[in-house]
Amino acid sequence: MLTRGLRKVVRPLVTSVPRSDKFHPSTQSEFINELHMIDPMEIERLPVYRVMDRSGKILRENQDPKFTKDQAIKMYKAMIKTNEFDRVMYDAQRQGRVSFYMTNYGEEAAQIGSIAALNPDDLVYAQYREAGVIFYRGFTYQQACDQCYGNVDDKGSGRQMPVHYGSRELDYVTISSPLTTQLPQAAGSAFALRRAGEKRVVMCYFGEGSASEGDAHAAFNFAATLNCPVIFFCRNNGFAISTPVEDQYTGDGIASRAPGYGMMTIRVDGNDLMAVFNATVKAREIALSENRPILIEAITYRQGHHSTSDDSSRYRSIDEVNMWQKTDHPISRFRQYMMAQGWWSMEEDAALQKSLKKDVLTALVTAEKKKKPSIDSMFEDVYDVPTPELERQKAELMEHLKQYGKHYNLDQYSQ
């Protein structure tokens, strides 16, 4: 029987006439005899779990994740690594050196705190604003620049826009632009991994805007009904391009939807690295031991523009952005904690930033000099093996280039 690993189903199927008149046979809910419409305002808003205050001080000792100095520094460095990369690459786009870029400003703790709580081989699905996650896993600046430039060393063979990272080696599924498509896929992967007996959780990142798509509903319901060990991690950063949360939903955020699917949930302070970490550790434990999905809603703030194609001053005030930057920045909160432990100093901070900036620039200049993938490569991977028609189109293109190649800047492609 397929009961291996399945959590015990609490509600047995009722097929006979109930003995008691107290509970409805199919829902097992109590009968009441007064008409009452439930107003969502009656239901308490889900609280936000937080470990540190805004100045990095732990509020309850029993919630201290007890990081070692090395662990803390590793996570902090990953946040700074992401931040430095963003700065340089955003400017690179402005200078016309890459066609497009998306920053992660303000969401570094949500990304790093969560990925640090997982095993290296837990499978990750992401949206596009999770570069910190793949950097933490070990993606190098060179690999990231190679992808942004779409050069011959890009794992994606120059096929997608910048920031569409992926790495089989790092168990990070290559991202695609369409929103939310990764959610049902994450549920399916979790199902298959469970059946294969693998003790790996699937981690699935998405934004609050993304949660409005039909795919989110499908994913939550499938994951819950089919016992999928998947963590749905929602970065609620306040905006979907220009759309503020007020236009995205009227209910109590994303976390409150989970009980409707029979799914466990927690809302956390997304700018509190410790809270994110603790919640993710717990979620992983529950997901794997009980084979059920968990929804984590990390409340944070998108401090940058949606992308280099956006100017957010058109729809929000600079004062608002500055307020978040000054009073609730994930990086400075954790840094203050580390400095209070005597584990970090402003001198080390400045030195780290300087050295990382140099590393990004080196990677960028190196990436820029590399050739683009060969023309042949455009026809590969449409299928596992090119079809005869694709081979014919490739030959036709090569013939065309023999005569007209001088109009195409062919030098940029590798042979």
Add this chain to the structure above:
Amino acid sequence: MIGVTRKTARAMLSRGVNATASVRTHMHFKFQPDDAPAELGATEKTNMCNAIKSAIDIQLARDESTIVFGEDVKFGGVFRCTDGLMDKYGSDRVFNSPLCEQGIAGFGIGAAVAGACTIAEIQFADYIFPAFDQIVNEAAKYRYRSGNEFDCGKLTIRSPCAAVGHGAHYHSQSPEAYFAHTPGLKVCVPRSPIQAKGLLLSAFEDDNPCIVFEPKILYRAAEEQVPVGHYKIPLGKADVLREGTDMTMLSWGTQIHVVREVASIVEEELGISIEVIDLVSILPWDRETVCNSVSKTGRCIITHEAPITCGFGAELQATITSECFFDLEAPPQRVCGLDTPFPHVHEPLYMPTKWKLIQAVKEVMDA
């Protein structure tokens, strides 16, 4: 802010500048403006984005039931096509929808069924697929399945499409062929500001669900003297842009401008006389104009950005072959996108470029 100042970062960046720029800054086409018909009255220099905004503005003013919505529509839209309209008409009529294309389509159908002139935006045509069920199974069949008891003719869906130079898989698609395969819909693709405004105003009044795919690269790049008032360009009619005798070249959208350039080049350099037709409407399409032209010239090249296999060119090629067979001097040919997902760095090689077209013209003439 954390870190080195922006000024220092830029200085450090510039020291490593490489001679070969990574980003394509040239465009693969040159927009060719047309003159507006004199009878349409006063004109103003307008790009395609503002021409579209003008159409929506006019419709909001003339029909109180009109609503305009989609993702980020309220602040003006990611391409600024609805800029200022919320301030002018209020957020009850110009508003953001939640991030959900199937919702946009379904909600739009319902609003149209209940009598509102409904203008729904899908932010990029690449993201229209969650809405496919609503559009194909519901919108297209509404009138037919109900015996004309109900219809959603007041629905217009508009969506930016096509190559933009760096859009890759998900910001470059031309999905017209998927929808051309669905009786009950009307589908069109404007090549210019004058066309965009006039086609939209027709679509708004047309009593069938219409989809207008707007080539996004033309939003800023295309500027014309556009009539300032209300006017309509008919759906279902192709446009003969250039008369010729040796060959018909047929396309739509941005690609028309590539075709026009090729027609000039081959006329000047090779003395070949090309008749250029903008199909304008994909569904229904103007069989009469196209077949008359090919019967006259005897040769035909069809070209579009979408991948060749089962692109809309296949329908055109099939019909032209059967209708014009005995008038043809050579088999009709297609020059289209390759059968791959739309690539990023290889876009210049993927596209049906003017060089591929020039080669095809020569081959068809020599056949």
